Amino acid sequence: xxxxxxxxxxxxxxxxxxxxxxxxxxxxxETRRRVIDAAKRHGYRxxxxxxxxxxxxTGMIGYVLPTGTTVDIDPHFVEFLSGLGDYARSHELDLxxxxxxxxxxxxxxxxxxxxxxxxxxxxxxxxxxxxxxxLVSTLGIPFIVHGRSEGLDFDYPxxxxxxxxxxxxxxxxxxxxxxxxxxxxxxxxxxxFAIHRERGVRRALAASGLALGExxxxxxxxxxxxxxxxxxxxLERSDAPTAIACSSLIMALGVVxxxxxxxxxxxxxxxxxxxxxxxxxxxxxNFSVPLSTTRSPIRLAGARVAERLxxxxxxxxxxxxxxxxxxxxxxxxxxxxxxx
Amino acid sequence: xxxxxxxxxxxxxxxxxxxxxxxxxxxxxETRRRVIDAAKRHGYRxxxxxxxxxxxxTGMIGYVLPTGTTVDIDPHFVEFLSGLGDYARSHELDLxxxxxxxxxxxxxxxxxxxxxxxxxxxxxxxxxxxxxxxLVSTLGIPFIVHGRSEGLDFDYPxxxxxxxxxxxxxxxxxxxxxxxxxxxxxxxxxxxFAIHRERGVRRALAASGLALGExxxxxxxxxxxxxxxxxxxxLERSDAPTAIACSSLIMALGVVxxxxxxxxxxxxxxxxxxxxxxxxxxxxxNFSVPLSTTRSPIRLAGARVAERLxxxxxxxxxxxxxxxxxxxxxxxxxxxxxxx
DNA sequence: GAAAAGAACCAAAGCGCTTTGGAAGACTCT
DNA sequence: AGAGTCTTCCAAAGCGCTTTGGTTCTTTTC
Numbered sequence: 001x002x003x004x005x006x007x008x009x010x011x012x013x014x015x016x017x018x019x020x021x022x023x024x025x026x027x028x029x030e031t032r033r034r035v036i037d038a039a040k041r042h043g044y045r046x047x048x049x050x051x052x053x054x055x056x057x058t059g060m061i062g063y064v065l066p067t068g069t070t071v072d073i074d075p076h077f078v079e080f081l082s083g084l085g086d087y088a089r090s091h092e093l094d095l096x097x098x099x100x101x102x103x104x105x106x107x108x109x110x111x112x113x114x115x116x117x118x119x120x121x122x123x124x125x126x127x128x129x130x131x132x133x134x135l136v137s138t139l140g141i142p143f144i145v146h147g148r149s150e151g152l153d154f155d156y157p158x159x160x161x162x163x164x165x166x167x168x169x170x171x172x173x174x175x176x177x178x179x180x181x182x183x184x185x186x187x188x189x190x191x192x193f194a195i196h197r198e199r200g201v202r203r204a205l206a207a208s209g210l211a212l213g214e215x216x217x218x219x220x221x222x223x224x225x226x227x228x229x230x231x232x233x234x235l236e237r238s239d240a241p242t243a244i245a246c247s248s249l250i251m252a253l254g255v256v257x258x259x260x261x262x263x264x265x266x267x268x269x270x271x272x273x274x275x276x277x278x279x280x281x282x283x284x285x286n287f288s289v290p291l292s293t294t295r296s297p298i299r300l301a302g303a304r305v306a307e308r309l310x311x312x313x314x315x316x317x318x319x320x321x322x323x324x325x326x327x328x329x330x331x332x333x334x335x336x337x338x339x340x
Numbered sequence: 341x342x343x344x345x346x347x348x349x350x351x352x353x354x355x356x357x358x359x360x361x362x363x364x365x366x367x368x369x370e371t372r373r374r375v376i377d378a379a380k381r382h383g384y385r386x387x388x389x390x391x392x393x394x395x396x397x398t399g400m401i402g403y404v405l406p407t408g409t410t411v412d413i414d415p416h417f418v419e420f421l422s423g424l425g426d427y428a429r430s431h432e433l434d435l436x437x438x439x440x441x442x443x444x445x446x447x448x449x450x451x452x453x454x455x456x457x458x459x460x461x462x463x464x465x466x467x468x469x470x471x472x473x474x475l476v477s478t479l480g481i482p483f484i485v486h487g488r489s490e491g492l493d494f495d496y497p498x499x500x501x502x503x504x505x506x507x508x509x510x511x512x513x514x515x516x517x518x519x520x521x522x523x524x525x526x527x528x529x530x531x532x533f534a535i536h537r538e539r540g541v542r543r544a545l546a547a548s549g550l551a552l553g554e555x556x557x558x559x560x561x562x563x564x565x566x567x568x569x570x571x572x573x574x575l576e577r578s579d580a581p582t583a584i585a586c587s588s589l590i591m592a593l594g595v596v597x598x599x600x601x602x603x604x605x606x607x608x609x610x611x612x613x614x615x616x617x618x619x620x621x622x623x624x625x626n627f628s629v630p631l632s633t634t635r636s637p638i639r640l641a642g643a644r645v646a647e648r649l650x651x652x653x654x655x656x657x658x659x660x661x662x663x664x665x666x667x668x669x670x671x672x673x674x675x676x677x678x679x680x
Numbered sequence: 681g682a683a684a685a686g687a688a689c690c691a692a693a694g695c696g697c698t699t700t701g702g703a704a705g706a707c708t709c710t
Numbered sequence: 711a712g713a714g715t716c717t718t719c720c721a722a723a724g725c726g727c728t729t730t731g732g733t734t735c736t737t738t739t740c
Binding site: 681682683684685686687688689690691692693694695696697698699700701702703704705706707708709710 | 723726729
């Protein structure tokens, strides 16, 4: 059932039927009712391919997915996707993942914009002076950055959490508990979120005349194994930290294992705080010693990004407003006062 | 730059240019070279919206993503996606995720087929008599099932791993080591993979005149917490198992924690084997006691599914061939002979 | 009561591609 | 040389929608 058939059936022109269906004003309400009714009764659904050829609108939002045999997709992605998908569903949007060579995403961005494959895109895991942000911005497609870049000479719309504030608070608490030697087991510090977290820790330490010791900050892919290795390396030093801030729950698993292997107790010998993006399948309160966390459900961020993308597509949102969400510090058993 | 401009520039008809570009035979090789060259030089890329309107081909594969505030996307998804994406990239395919109400995916399947939004779809986490498989089959869109359904009265193409065989082998090993009371901590047993695994365990036990004790099989969402709870419940019974087979590495984390809480050692008091889909961020060899696993990289499955979808789209594959991959049993420190 | 304004509808022109159904010229065959 | 066969190209008809630029009435305005 296409428009032609439907309009013929109603003895109306395609123009009028199309307008009736799309809510244009220049059509009699009585007629509109008839049209809508007939459309529903015959299950008419406008062909999206035809519509997008005519309008350029696709009803899809895009994401360039870096791939490659050596490239691992972050498990956070799935939670973010849950939120994004949930919102997208309620607004009849689909998400298209365009796989790209991790080292050349630019080609893919250009393609999806040139081809008008999506109405908007989002960018995740931004880095300082992120070229993708600059590119997408000049290409003129609506977009939202999940996270922030830095050192770009223009503004852009983003939704981020207060990574610096979160880790500042976490470190401040540890310092107040008497810890003097902190360490940070961070994610990839080419990404802005990691830079912000380190900055937060340093700022908190500096406020008490302290600093992150040489070699007391690690930057690694967020795997259990890397958490273990980093913790081991740190804890076997002569100036081993008495407290660790950790960028992910998965890494924290490794930290806990390292402490156990070394016969250290948490929080007796080591205080630990990790960032929790809130996974349904791994909860900080269920760690052998309940884990203190800086907490921010990444699923909510996904929903928010979808919401803003939808708003930008429909022209309800414009400009370059960035928003930064506060992060909760949730104190559980894994922190304690430093040994005298 | 569109076809009209390009053909005008070359003083050729749109027909010829189109054919030259799409490799049709009825065009002079010299002309073809000219056309291809000019297209490249001017960066001509056919507009996909127009092409899909004309041909019905979209260059996209679809996946219906169940969503909802209470619906959690499996973290396995991300690994599967890595493989799928990697293959899709090399074949210029995009993946479109259509979010759907978890309780009504049918509407979404019908929509994406009726609208010709994708060239093929894949279905994951199938259940016995899965309605999606039946639906997609009657809708007549190319598809591959990742996993298997059961009790359907028709054949369909699928790629699955030998879950039954894997857990059969695992259980057989445990029995050979002298274990008499096994337990199975399984995933959601409404899904076929879980049913197959249970079947494998039962078959291995039956071969030695044993059986899964009443209450010795749990079926839960695969989270750390559920692994812990299930293990605790099992290990506190008077007829506590001396060996556990577990459907996921994440649940196994919980099992290990439960054992520790109860003062049980692995493998001294409890042998443990889990299934490993191979995550980059959590490895069985890094468990406090290296974990024995049935191992099958889900990323490979993703790539294979993409490959078969591409083949079906281009007509290279047809029919209903199902393929079942063997699973490796990797023995590490977490299994030992049963106490006398 | 003529002119202007408004309401409701329509024919047809895109959107940019593929594909059908030729057509013109060059070649082969008898 | 005339008929048939290739080879190579083209004009035009879709694909199914939206949108431009009307037209035809009916209603309002002075």
